[in-house]
Amino acid sequence: MGTENPGRPSFPARPPPMTPFASSGPVIGSGGSAFRPTPPPPGQNPLPSPSIGPQMGSGTPAFRPSPPARFNDPSVSAPPTAYAPPATGPYQRFQTPQFPPPAQVAPGHGPPLQAPGGSPPSSYRPQTQVSSLPMGTPPQSVNFVQPAGSVPRPNFQLPFAHADSSYPGPRANMQPPLPGYVTNQPNPMTQAPTMASSFLSQPGGFSPAPPTSSPPFPAQPGSLYPPSSAAPMGAYSRDQMQYPGSAPPLAGIQGLAEEFSSLSLSSLPGSIEPGLDLKALPRPLDGDVEPKSFAEMYPLNCSPRFLRLTTSAIPNSQSLASRWHLPLGAVVCPLAEATDGDEVPIVNFAGGIVRCRRCRTYVNPYVTFTDAGRKWRCNICSLLNDVPGEYFAHLDATGRRIDLDQRPELSKGSVEFVAPTEYMVRPPMPPLYFFLIDVSMNAGRSGMIEVVAQTIRSCLDELPGYPRTQIGFITYDSTIHFYNMKSSLTQPQMMVVSDLDDMFLPLPDDLLVNLSESKSVVETFLDSLPSMFQDNVNLESAFGPALKAAFMVMSQLGGKLLIFQNTMPSLGVGRLKLRGDDLRVYGTDKEHALRIAEDPFYKQMAADFTKYQIAVDVFAFSDKYIDIASLGTLAKYTGGQVYYYPGFQSAIHGQKLKHELSRDLTRETAWEAVMRVRCGKGIRFTTYHGNFMLRSTDLLALPATDCDKAYAMQLSLEETLLTTQTVYFQVALLYTASCGERRIRIHTAAAPTVADLGEMYRQADTGAIVSLFSRLAIEKTLTTKLEDARNSVLLRIVKALREYRNLYAVQHRLGSRMIYPETLKFLPLYGLALCRSTPLRGGYADAQLDDRCAAGFTMMALSVKKMLKLLYPNLVRLDEYISKPSSQANEFEDVVKRLPLMAESLDSRGLYIYDDGFRFVLWFGRMLDPELSKSLLGPDFAAELSRVILGEYDNEKSRKLMKILEKFRERDPSYYQLCHLVRQGEQPREGFFLLANLVEDQIGGTTGYVDWLLQIHRQVQQNT
């Protein structure tokens, strides 16, 4: 595989200067727009290389031996491919495949455009060979044929074997059989709880466990913080920590309640089976609650919306870490949206950014100043650094810098530095949006082209980076259509290339143009695009060749490539075939192969895209199998995102596409980024999970990233025993802002090391654990059966709770009670929800393959909050609020109350909304007041709801409902929640949209909450 060969570019070097344009004519990249930077000099890494200058990542901590210097040394052998790592433990560690940077070529190795890896891989043919078409001519009418015997051109062949050339016949309809639930009509009116209430809320009679650890957060005067500020942020005593705001510590029962929670399992009347009181089970009805103790302990830490640890008590030994059976690590969302008044301050150092000489840590609130202000000590590696002259300030009597209040980088956990030129290897790139639009028959018929064209047009003025923003388009069906958008034209010129096997660009420039200069041409193009292809009857999709063409256009600058794909790629390189409809594969060791890219072309292209700073977002639309597993690979390894609109119809899904595409185009984007998370001596991040490609062992390459992307990572202890009492983490994201400034966003946090497993549990963060857990489980489905992935979730929860039980069960004689830490009381339920989530649930019939894969790609990038909401969605009753005469404005907040996700929560007389962050389901009870139905549904109130699209009617109730939906959407803007209407008893829609998603219920072959807990409890008790 080309990607695993460091030092060798993945496409062959160009031939010596024999190309028609090497000695005369326009040289690609030399002319063109003023915003197109000069190509990098020969052999120079087009990426900001961490090995050059004081860039982020250039420092390898001296105390941490780095792996062999493969980064710059082409002679070093390839890193092992990370695709099939050895299985260890319940989860394998899935490292994202690494790819090497382009080769560093020895100086003097030829002119710029011939150096492998240094030259943009464009190819060009003289314009005279290409027919220019006026807009609107059907593209089928012109074929560009490569002249025989033409002069040798740069060879741009990717080194893979072509897949089977036979084009799959008509595809089987992938319409699913009904999902695998059994109709289980709830009757909330009569259904009584089936379990006797036996929950004891007060585990009375036990005395609190004596503290078994040394105080985990000792005060460290003079080392942690400037002494004068130690008081407010101070080191807390263990008791203050455990019982915030209530020192001295509570004793007795309450104290124990702080230690752990428990559920009693008692026999139900008439049964020998142990039971649980359904009503008393813990449920996360308040959604994600960010852990407070972390911020209280260390007020200088960055906000948890940027960084959350799975436990903020770091084990001080490998033996202790091995008893923590849950994931140990962090979830990082470096660009999380600011809450009002909490924007990250921007700092511009006049004399260069202050960093540790040894480990390259950025100056932060936890460094300490000594020697009358002339030295500072690095909090990560303890090295004493000189304070640069221009950064010097005197210390006051308490040792605090007198300018501390004017220095955000010394007083805030999050800060953004403006990076000077040594953090660049080329001028900061302009924001660039390139669109690759499938215009085959269904794309026009479904209305996709129209919605896409209109949305892009409406966003033109809001694209970030004016006036530098660049834009370009390619459309394709069985041929590739290029558009000359030169600003001097009155309308764009279309050029059609039909030679799919040997892709080239028909024009060297003007396929990519400056938006502000060519805006009217771009607008004309977008206005006419839908009509150009509305009668297109071409069913083919030359996706792979189109992708290569887009790569050639974009590779000089990088940027964002947005792909709109309507059918399965059928022509040229990267064509795919129908798979996934073979029932027999499920349950065998071949099953997982359906969930990964079939053709190495996709991973290879992703590697090439990342290398040239191109991020790919995939928008897929089809009512048939389209192979999201393969297409999504492009997004996964380039920092992109997958959007999936199965069976797209603009009348139904248009609004959703419009919103999500608009957000994608207009949200603040970080370009050509790399991210590294540093941490203190003795610990190390070892695995990373999300959408990116790993460059070197710990540098994440992110051609683009934004507020909607989170990344998870696992920690390991490198040393048997940690001697420090505090460990520090520092996230550094080096990127180009849309305004053209190079920036470094820094988030710093501290956490104590502990010698006590109980303390690790007390400081556990379920949200972070579940987020990391979900990513690990989804990755596991790429190498094993679904069942194995689900079992591994169960197994880890069991191991963790068993270890916990062993801490307390004997001394407290807990007998058969189920015990768990208060901090992890929702973990079993989230674990169940994860096993029933789209990527993991059931088997062949329970989710379509494309749905599974799309959900998997999406979940890999979710923030903690969104992940938890997807796993345990909101269920809220609305009819009472809507029917009440309108009074106070804020009334709504009091009325909205989340309900347990079970059929028992639904009353036939009610109207409910189910909101998982990606869609709404509005459930109309069978006995809902008909007047209310009429008000909300208008003339459609009696119709079958599958055909009804919710709209606003001229009455108070309808307006109120629409207002509620609007409010919900505003709170959760990353995706647009399309509203599906379902009437009670309307099958199969009710089952599909709602009942199958009520995760607490046992439906069909699935496990319900009670059974799940009993299963966990039984397994926990084994071997205790």
Ligand SMILES: [Zn+2]
């Ligand atoms: Zn250091």
